Amino acid sequence: PTPSVIGVGESQERNFYPANDVDMANLFVKGGHTYQVSTSDLGAGVDTALALDLEDQHWENDDYAAPGAGNFASSVCFSTTSNGTATITVTNVSQQYGADMTYTLNVVEIPGITITPMTLDFRPATVGGDNPPSQPISLTGDASLDWDATSSQPWLLLDAPQGTGPSVLNVSIDTADLSAGSYEGTITIAWSGQCQQTVGVTLQLDDPSPD
DSSP states (O other), X not given: OOOEEOOTTOEEEEEOOSTTOOEEEEEEEOTTOEEEEEEESOOTTOOEEEEEEETTEEEEESOOSOXXXXXXXXXXXXXXXXXXXXXXXXXXXXXXXXXXXXXXXXXXXXXXXXXXXXXXXXXXXXXXXXXXXXXXXXXXXXXXXXXEEEESSTTEEESOSEEESSEEEEEEEOOTTOOSEEEEEEEEEEETTTEEEEEXXXXXXXXXXXX
């Protein structure tokens, strides 16, 4: 199908009709900006999957809510380096079609965020020894940026669950209840509603050396 056009700040009511309909829209974007494309107000029988292509970059999302939440809406957050036209593709995962298979497509500009580093490696650490030194994550954005951080593991500790604007999030490890082995966890940084990025964390915990 030929994509229609949607602008920044617009919300358009759309549907999956006729049969096998794939909904497409073009969005003009400016370099150095960050945008959120999302679906909302899903009709009964609608479960959106959202994909976005800009030059050689590709983003996609099926359901941004956790499994079991009953929310089948989608959201993609992306930053641009140059002016261009992004192509948005929306499909109905449930493969139900009709004039009443409706949803709303939304585009807004949001505060950008830069997270560094995107991986943390804690080693060496020894069972019964001191915890490894904490490591910082730098969160760079403008003063209007509000963010939340969550850890996926009880041994992976954060010094702040949320913050505003440019910040440093300190990450530490509690090895007290861990045995020797390799561990993995994630830190999820969320902002502007459904936008999020994930920092991967690895920990190697060794048995103490024999005397």
